[in-house]
Amino acid sequence: MSIIENKYGLHKLSILLSFLLFLSIFVNKSSLYSAYYIFILEMFFLISVKYYSSFSVKYYLLEKSNMIQCAIILLIIIFFSTIWNSIDISGGRLATILMFNRVFLLFGHAIFALSCYHYFSLIGFNKKLFISLPIGLVIVCVIFIIEYNFSQQSLINETHLGLPFYFNRRILGFFSIFTCIYLVFETLERTSKTWLLRVLFIVNFSLCIWLGGRAAFISIMFPSLILLFYYLYANINRNNIIVLMLLMIVSIVISIPFSVLEWNGINRLVYQSQIIKEMTINELSTNRIFIWEDALSYIRQSFFFGNGAESFGILTSNTHRFVQPHNFIIQFLFEFGIVGFILLTWMIGKPVYVGLVNLVSGSKMESRDNNMLLLSVLMGFYFQALLDGIFYWGNSMMIVIVLLTALHAHNLNYEKYCSK
Incomplete structure (x- = not known):
């Protein structure tokens, strides 16, 4: 060859x-x-x-x-x-x-x-290798919306731990951790932003919130803060930080109307805040x-x-x-x-x-x-x-x-x- x-x-x-x-x-x-x-x-x-x-x-x-x-x-x-x-x-x-x-x-x-x-x-390593993952999660979100609204026996319900494609919704949470950190990096690092990147960020971050995983959310926010301080030290364009904050806020707002189940994002936080005094550490x-x-x-x-x-x-x-x-x-x-x-x-x-x-x-x-x-x-x-x-x-x-x-x-x- x-x-x-x-x-x-x-x-x-x-x-x-x-x-x-x-x-x-x-x-x-x-x-x-x-x-x-x-x-x-x-x-x-x-x-x-x-x-x-x-x-x-x-x-x-x-x-x-x-x-x-x-x-x-x-x-x-x-x-x-x-x-x-x-x-x-x-x-x-x-x-x-x-x-x-x-x-x-x-x-x-x-x-x-x-x-x-x-x-x-x-x-060598090229970060473009990973762009397929956030695109894939966008496709997953579209399928979830179609399945929930048009399937008579939707897998997205209160009692079922799984989701379409997933025997356990935590598996999807692993992908969400990856894509959100990757997109935070791209948002802070890039000198020129594209609408595709912003759409990917909003959909992926909204999905993470919708999944309701507390540990997954912390697993994203802690490295994100490290990235933020790193790029502040590197004297990045401060507008990137403003864009990142706005994208996060928009993602949270967009996730609210889709959070229709008890274990979904904001709903889970509200529910657990009401019963947290009655729960043991193990629970x-x-x-x-x-x-x-x-x-x-x-x-x-x-x-x-x-x-x-x-x-x-x-x-x-x-x-x-x-x-x-x-x-x-x-x-x-x-x-x-x-x-x-x-x-x-x-x-x-x-x-x-x-x-x-x-x-x-x-x-x-x-x-x-x-x-x-x-x-x-x-x-x-x-x-x-x-x-x-x-x-x-x-x-x-x-x-x-x-x-x-x-x-x-x-x-x-x-x-x-x-x-x-």
Whole structure:
């Protein structure tokens, strides 16, 4: 393949990855089908990277990289911990199948991460890659409006936790976190604004409010404030801040007439403010305190190497119906033990640390902006992961992998550039 053809192929990979992120929005109404839907998208990208470039898993396995070596050790621990615990775990053959199904999907995520890292190392990071996600959520909003108004048995109701395309509306909240932070960045960073950007902002931010997720809203606002202070320090056009505030106000106003259910945005705040004095901390946290306390007893029993993949939902099935503990720290400790927790924390923390170092070290403006965008979205995701299953569900895992590999490759490429 010639250099020109190779560059053309890499350009097609950029379009493909953006399109696959777009497709990841439209997940299935079943959690199992959704996991394999995301797996297929990831493997399709892997095959495409292999076809259009010199990607080789064997090359990376032989490479003396701390990150790769750490990932290999972690996968070995997960595999053997799952084998060991599946022998004694209650639930019979079905439990064993579920555990090894999870191991299989985790291996898929790992290979997808390698392909993403290879892609970003070759072509670099471009923020336009992510524009497909807010556009996708606009389409979702249009479908919701049509479905609610014209379907005789609408899935958008008081009792159903899911929505059209989603077995759990929190999954949509993960996408909303991403798109809102991304659009806050674009609004503050751009010197010239387009009406398309403003429409995307209003629709996506209104959707976030309409979903009624308290943690999701905080996960958006905290990184947004960091972005605001960053660009104030960078002496941006102050009109951008005014535009951002106006867009947020318009989004809140627009969300009000669509908030017709008790769990919708403003309605949820009003309802909970009326009964908050009667609620316990556990009720206010939607039973998370109870879930965490229950999980800690199992963590003590298998402290070093955990209870194996997918073990949380199996071991705790007699006490509640949750398949994951709504906290990534407890999830890592529960399933992979303290050893797996240390390895995983280092893997998701190192790219962030390097990104922060390069952010404050006076790197080029474009490099700092790319770091700021990736770090801001990851910051929002990490905060949300303290209260939900960001590191459990396939679609949020796919996005986190893209963000982390983009951040890692971007900063390694910049360090190589500076060393020349």
